[in-house]
Amino acid sequence: MIGLLLQFWRHLLVLILLMMLFGLIGARAIKLQVTDRDFLQSQGEARMERVDSISASRGMILDRNGEPLAVSAPLTTLWADPRLFGQENVPELAKALGVTQQWLSQRTSTQKSFVYLKRHMVPEDAAAILDLKMTGVFGQIEYKRFYPAGEVTAQIIGLTNVDEAGQEGIELAFNDVLEGEDGKKRVLKDLYGRTVRDVESIKAVSPGENLYLTVDQNLQYLAYRELKAAVTQYHATAGSLVMMDVTTGEILAMVNQPSFNPNNRANLVYAQARNRSVTDAIEPGSVVKALTLAAALESGKLKPTSEFNTSPGYRRYDGHTIRDTRDYGKLSMTDVLVKSSNIGASEIALTVGGEEVWKVFYDLGLGQVSGIGLPGESAGLLPNRPNWKDIETATFSYGYGLTVTPLQLVVAYAAIANNGVKVQPMMIRDGTSTVSKRVLSESTATKMQSMLEQVVLKGTGRAAQSALYRIAGKTGTSHKVGPEGYNDNRYVGTFAGFAPVSNPRLAMILIIDDPQGEKYYGGEIAAPAFGRIMEAALQLLNVAPDQALSDGAAFVASELEVAL
Amino acid sequence: MSRYGWIAASLVLANLASGVAVIYATYDTRQQFGALQRLENTNQQLSTEYSQLLLEKSAWAASGRVEQKARAELGMIELDANAIKILGNRK
Known part of the structure; x- marks a missing residue:
């Protein structure tokens, strides 16, 4: 045995060494594959895999x-x-x-x-x-x-x-x-x-x-084109327009001037990016008289025929003087609206009481955000007072001492047009149903509708007339506020209204801010564009004309050819 | 072969089969995922094209352009009250 071992000891040595080498490799493999497996795998993944x-x-x-x-x-x-x-x-x-x-x-x-x-x-x-x-x-x-x-x-x-x-x-x-x-x-x-x-x-x-959106691109374009034209024509610095469906509260058009091109923002001025229709609260002036009168009718103390003496064209309350453009003498409530008498409106408001007028304004949505959900919306200012002084009630009645956004005004006018039911304006079509609330009695609303039509038929709003549709509305011209109080020669011209009167469909407001030309009255600068836009919008919506079209004015083919 | 031998042999076979199945499943997953990626690329390309076409369409159909064409090339006009007659009794 020993002899055998001695005879082959070299072979044996080699064999043992080789076995040890294999063992070493095996042990290494086990270490890599079993012991260090997780560590190695994660390192490999960290180097190769990316998310x-x-x-x-x-x-x-x-x-x-x-x-x-x-x-x-x-x-x-x-x-x-x-x-x-x-x-x-x-x-x-x-x-x-x-x-x-x-x-x-x-x-x-x-x-x-x-x-x-x-x-x-x-x-x-x-x-x-x-x-x-x-x-x-x-x-x-x-x-x-x-x-x-x-x-x-x-x-x-x-x-x-x-x-x-x-x-x-x-x-x-x-x-x-x-x-x-x-x-x-x-x-x-x-x-x-x-x-x-x-x-x-x-x-x-x-x-x-x-x-x-609820916006109709065609109406939006139409409104934009006309507003831009009006702002350019009267050299105004800004303008806003809001058009709303009176029964659903859907905003069909909302445009502002100046505007900007959102596709090229290299020279974007942030003043142009502001959605003035909801962010800018202004002192509205005479357009608010309609709401004062609605408050008067709602109180039950007055009728459209109730008369007021406005002579001699100025009146002092608490040491302040209120003026009309001239001495109108005795005016019925309807005429106060038609002639836009400040004294008449003041007298009406004083009869009703400041608190009561305030409450109707508030119910119509003034002084609170509309719920439309656009960013930067202003609630405006609708100050309530513990004791209404006469001068406060008076200025309130014709639109001073409070601020409103164009959107709030259109909502208030839409409530009158919608027979006294105020609807919350909306801009997104997502299946949410209309939120509405009765704020005026039906009889008040109908009376207001016909009174406001009178303004367009024979009053300050004549320029808004349309040959196709019966339009109702109210003009407004207010002084702008500057650093030293009210500016004597800087104005905001406004027209707010709705059509067609027989079955109101659209309410709209048009505001021309700071016109620099000779004309500055709302009836001169805002009313004509209002009439044009309203007429074209109703035509685009396929609303049947409610003006009596004379039978003589038939559609004549040959006439049309001449026009072509 | 003894009873235990059979069991051992069948376990080995089952092990092999499941191993092959794992390989196949992995391979199949890769194939499917590759196909998904290709489809997503196609989707990407198509949506690129779609939004480009959409923009092109709205450039051609811009209200201002349509209005200008209607007036200038087609000679269309807005009807005034004189050119409109209401047919039938509305009331």
Whole structure:
């Protein structure tokens, strides 16, 4: 046995050594595969696997008929990883991007792992650069907002920032709905950061929802065109218009001047981005007289025929003088509205009492936010007082000492038009039902309707007449407030009303702010545009004319040919 | 072969079969996921095209442009009260 061992000891030694080597390899394998497995696996994944986010598209904003008002289009953003990017590629890439070599080499010689090269490129152009297959240059899809209707809907739609987050208007107010949720996927990347393989989807993309507005793009355009024309013609600094369906509370048009082009915000002035119709509270002036008279009828103390003596055209209350444009003598309540007498309105309000007038104003929605849900909405100011002084009640009655937004006024007038039922205005068509509340008795509302029609038939609002539709409304001209109190030669011209009187469908307000020309009365500058817009809007909505059309004025084909 | 031998053999076979099934499932998942990615890319391309077409359409159909064409090229006018006759008795 010993002899055998001695004879083969070399073989045995080799054999044992070899076995030990195998054992070593086996032990190492066990260590790697079993003991250190988790650690090694996680390290490998950390080096190879990446979680990429898949960007969700933002929902569209459309008008009531499905016309797009805000659309997201995917664009490509090029970025670079400076740690991977080779400076030798600078000349070629700079040429392709249309930037200077200096800018590019500076940009790419940092220690960061991410720098933007160019954001929001047309996909084809970006693809051409990506096809150069430079190391460290990547493309990423980002969405950019486009606004097909441009400045016509600019303030109501609002804006998004470069990262597509809502900044203004509906884009801001409904950001949560519009914004989708980004998805996530796991991918394998190679040494150069290129995606080699998509491993699995971690979270599916949920794209943003589309939002339908109550706005009608055609009416919006019509209103915009006419308001712009009026603001230009009378050299005014600003203007607003709100058109509302009186029975549903749907806002059909809301436009403001000056406007801006939301597709090019290089020279955006934020004053233009403001939606004046809801953010700016003004002293309304005479348009409020209609509401004072409604309060008077509602109190039951007065009738449309009740008479008031306004001679001699001025009156003193608590040491302050209130004036009419001339001495109107004795006026019935209807005539107070038709002639827009400040003294008449004051006397009416004093008969009813300040508190009572205030309450009707409040019920009609003044001094509170409308509930439309647009950002930056002002509630206006409707001060209530423990003791109403005569001068306070008087100025209140013809629209001073309180501030309202154009939207609040249109809601109040719509309540009169809707036979005394106030509806909450809305701008989003999402199936929510109309919120309404009776604020005036039906008889008060009907009386107010015919009184307001008189204003257009024979009063200050004659310029708003239409040959097709019976229009009712009230003019207003108020002094603007400057640093030294009321300005003698700066005005706000207003017209608020509704049509057709036989069965009111639309309520509207038109405000021309600070006209610089010779004309400044609401009846001169706001009423004509009001009449034109109202007539055209009702025609577009296919509302049958309610003016008595004479039979003689028949549709004659030959006449039409002449016109052509 | 003894009873235990059979059990051992069938367990080995089952083990092998499940191993193959795992390979197949993994392979299938990758295939499906690849197909999903391709479809998503197509979706991406189509939605790009859709939004571009939508924008193009609304540029052509812009109210101002339609109005201008209607007036200038087609000679359309807005009817005034004199050119409208109501047919039949509305009341």
